[in-house]
Amino acid sequence: MTKVDVIIVGQGIAGSALAVELDRIGKRVLVVDDGRVGSSSIVAGGYYHPLSFRALRMAWKAKQLISFAESFYSELEILLEKNFLNRHRLTRVFSTVEEQNNWAVKSELLDYENVLIDEPPVWLECSKVNARYGSGQVKLAGRLEVVKYLDAVSNWIRNKHEMRQGRVELSDVLVDDKKVKWQDVEASYCILCNGHQFVKTQPFSYLKDNLTKGEMLEIRSEDLGVKSILNAGVTVFPTGQDLYRVSATYDPRDLSATITEKAASILMEKLLSIGEFSYEVVNQEYGIRPTIPDRKPIIGLHPSKSALGIFNGMGSKGVVIAPFFARQFVHHLYSGVPLDPEVSIARYSKWFDPEIHNN
Numbered sequence: 001m002t003k004v005d006v007i008i009v010g011q012g013i014a015g016s017a018l019a020v021e022l023d024r025i026g027k028r029v030l031v032v033d034d035g036r037v038g039s040s041s042i043v044a045g046g047y048y049h050p051l052s053f054r055a056l057r058m059a060w061k062a063k064q065l066i067s068f069a070e071s072f073y074s075e076l077e078i079l080l081e082k083n084f085l086n087r088h089r090l091t092r093v094f095s096t097v098e099e100q101n102n103w104a105v106k107s108e109l110l111d112y113e114n115v116l117i118d119e120p121p122v123w124l125e126c127s128k129v130n131a132r133y134g135s136g137q138v139k140l141a142g143r144l145e146v147v148k149y150l151d152a153v154s155n156w157i158r159n160k161h162e163m164r165q166g167r168v169e170l171s172d173v174l175v176d177d178k179k180v181k182w183q184d185v186e187a188s189y190c191i192l193c194n195g196h197q198f199v200k201t202q203p204f205s206y207l208k209d210n211l212t213k214g215e216m217l218e219i220r221s222e223d224l225g226v227k228s229i230l231n232a233g234v235t236v237f238p239t240g241q242d243l244y245r246v247s248a249t250y251d252p253r254d255l256s257a258t259i260t261e262k263a264a265s266i267l268m269e270k271l272l273s274i275g276e277f278s279y280e281v282v283n284q285e286y287g288i289r290p291t292i293p294d295r296k297p298i299i300g301l302h303p304s305k306s307a308l309g310i311f312n313g314m315g316s317k318g319v320v321i322a323p324f325f326a327r328q329f330v331h332h333l334y335s336g337v338p339l340d341p342e343v344s345i346a347r348y349s350k351w352f353d354p355e356i357h358n359n
């Protein structure tokens with residue numbers, strides 16, 4: 001029998017951060033991933049910034065989450081001797097005069113001092129982007145190269161802990177009050193980091209989801225000329241050799257496991273609304289974001305099977321949410337520190353019926 005402290009199911013952005021934080025306090029993990037089938041992380045652009053553009057205000061816990069995430073990934077870059085986090089300024093192309101005015105006002109406020117710049121980047125002049133209502137920049141922004149990060153963490157887990165490729169069905173996991181057993185492995189906890197599939201997993205099926213499918217395009221353009229992260233309803237990023245990522249759609253209704261023409265035309269329509277340039281679409285991908293109704297993460301131990309836990313609900317901001325709350329969850333598991341009530345699974349205990357959900 002192999003003994004570890006925690007079995008982690010899924011090695012996306014969530015499972016990776018949890019493995020790193022458990023290692024930090026000396027715990028041993030087994031991570032099992034089914035080969036990133038249906039993984040949202042591998043499709044993610046990896047961008048982060050602190051704003052909700054529509055209302056032009058700070059998003060939930062934005063500065064705190066970003067500051068934590070930047071330190072988390074930077075420290076890991078040193079440990080793993082790989083580079084996957086890059087700070088980039090984000091250029092926002094305004095869609096109305098009101099937005100332009102609002103930006104000018106906000107950028108004078110103390111709270112936005114190190115966040116907003118009320119002027120366009122120099123490169124915009126030489127690009128095909130026509131910022132009719134002007135543009136501004138976000139200083140506190142960047143991009144995690146997600147696949148590079150996941151690959152680096154996966155290699156590190158393989159060397160220092162244990163990594164297996166395969167699918168964990170919770171029906172195959174024996175659970176009692178103090179431990180779990182799966183195949184030849186015994187652990188104190190089994191934590192689900194299985195992305196959008198969490199509500200299909202008994203005994204967590206009492207939770208509700210509000211999944212959103214997202215699609216992205218990769219285009220080639222010789223004359224678009226975007227040099228950093230650009231947000232104009234869609235986010236555009238140059239990946240080199242005239243290639244650009246254009247993302248993303250948000251569709252809560254069509255969760256089909258396929259790319260769609262509808263999403264491709266939505267993305268291109270938004271992009272073409274800011275300028276005329278030549279392009280060819282070279283790739284399209286989709287992913288399902290693990291989103292729950294209140295759009296906050298869902299973290300904690302099962303109400304009656306306390307060796308089973310969940311670390312999920314990263315929604316559209318997994319890059320910055322996962323590191324901060326992985327540390328909080330680990331402190332909760334091993335030092336009894338209470339979870340933030342806004343993310344704790346306890347807020348949904350009203351949906352749990354032991355008669356129905358314990359099998």
Ligand SMILES: Cc1cc2nc3c(=O)[nH]c(=O)nc-3n(C[C@H](O)[C@H](O)[C@H](O)COP(=O)(O)OP(=O)(O)OC[C@H]3O[C@@H](n4cnc5c(N)ncnc54)[C@H](O)[C@@H]3O)c2cc1C
Pocket residue numbers: 009010011012013014015032033034035036037038039040041042043044045046047048166167168169193194195196197213214215216247248249286287288289290311312313314315316317318319320
């Ligand atoms: C188009 C698109 C663009 C996005 N852009 C951004 C962005 O720019 N910035 C940002 O922060 N977020 C972005 N997101 C959101 C981001 O992708 C998610 O927040 C994040 O990836 C969720 O990570 P996760 O680890 O919870 O889930 P996932 O990435 O889905 O990982 C779950 C893993 O578990 C595995 N798995 C599932 N079930 C099992 C099982 N039973 N046994 C074994 N393995 C299992 C899966 O194969 C997968 O590898 C985007 C999402 C989409 C769709």
